[in-house]
Amino acid sequence: MDKKTIINTLEKIALYMELQGENPFKVSAFRKAAQVLELDARSLTEMDNILTLKGIGSTTGKVIEELLENGESSLLIELQSIVPKGLLPMLKIPGLGGKKIAKLYKELQIDSIDALKEACEAKKVQTLAGFAAKTEEKILAEIDNLQSKPERTAIWKLEPIVEMIESKLAAIEQIEKFSVAGSYRRVKEASKDIDFIITTSSPQQVREELLQVLPVLKVIAAGDTKVSVTLDLDDEVDVDFRLVEAHQYASALNHFTGSKDHNIKMRQIAKEQGKKISEYGVELEDGTMQHFNSEQEFYAYFDLPFIPPTVREDGSEFAKLDQLSALVTLDDIKGDFHMHSTWSDGAHSIEEMVEASRAKGYSYIVITDHSDYLKVANGLSKERLVQQIEVIKELNAKYTDIEVFAGTEMDILPDGSLDFDDELLKQLDFVIASIHSSFSQPQEKIMERLFNAVTNPYVHMIAHPTGRIVEQRNGYNPVVPTLIEWAKEHGKILELNANPYRLDLNTEHLKLAQQASVPIAINTDAHHMDQLKYMDLGVRYAQKAWLPKESIVNTWTLEQFKQFI
């Protein structure tokens, strides 16, 4: 019996109880018990006091004891025999919760989505008290919608949509200030919807403007403080706008950034002090409202350090407040080790990339165009690379405020060999090795290729080590813990590729690398000047893995970096 099974069982029990229309507090008691176990860092064998944990009482305790003893829960088994399995997916239909589903089952014996669809079409559902024609139509529409719409949308699909919305909001006169919030602001890899908060003194006008200027497919809700729409784009995306007054900005931003668990924790802290947190501010015991100029002020009011959005997750962040000041921030970043120019498949000349990097205030960058093998990307031949090294040397002499290093993003070929020989690699300041081909080879072959790169004395770093594309492609499936071991042994850097398509290594892998003291470089892999901005995303993604500045190569001074290479 492992911890995960116990957590899953408790959550399943909660789900089945919810489908029975049980008391919501009872349901959440089981969820809370599951969360208590989840948030406890110890493994099951290390926990001798499981039944005395706060949040685990006699009933949930018995479930756990039973699971430990014979591997199953009679409570769950009983619930599963009473509640048809077909009810579970019905919770996915917006507008339907436990109570309504329980009623549909009890009164009309509806035990699946198909049965629900039939009953709606036969106009049986509107005969129930609490249901009417409009509800019936809505359920039918949502069932149709269910198949066509993905549950979550990847961050790289959302990014251009967020930018489009931001440009629209900026053009609406009555909007004073706005910000994206929600899980997108927390840098989740994928989100269910996009949240914006807007400050205005004429909410009704802004509401109308929003519905006008955006490509609205469907209005989900449109009240005085909240507008929810589905946008008609390549990917249908839901967007929530919350309209508040200027002095409520910080509280609203905090509230709608979440996460839900983070907010609940904050409210419990406030409650212990007799205060009440809402999206409008903090209400004191005498009923007066406290407002804040920033989220920093808000946290300080509760004697907490500023908790960045990226780590506001399951509540465990409150146990790690002492680590917050060590987290890497954009201000700590002194350079970028991976970018392309027109020499291969980049959009700008080396000089333009240097100028854009100077504008960022970097102390150093490395130009790393593709190597010979990658013909589709106009990879550099030996001769062209030698030429490029000279060009970079000359260019570098022109600058006193930034050091430009000559590098390469060299392919690790399908047969495991490296695209350039050591004689050439020797002449470069910085060598990246990466895989762009034959992803479907057996894992042993992939690892053999990576091993050859890691053990080459002239290679400094492995880029996008797994080759994944967020929410779309798994990559070439290396054994990452082994790769981390090798990197440690041979003194290599592993990359956090900051492009929103990649975010590679992912947070789990980054944590492992940090535990092994393997240095991480956050790189934009920019193919265009504008993409240098992804450093910000990379840094915030690194925060999600709780990476301290010390683990990040980009925080090194020029001297430290020179010493390393």
Place this chain on the structure above:
DNA sequence: GCCGTTTTCGGCCCGACTGTTTTCAGTCG
């Protein structure tokens, strides 16, 4: 169902919107 050196009963984070009724329940984030 769980919790409590103010409580063993009465709360549990808090508020918005919709649809169904006519003062509110259910759902959602």
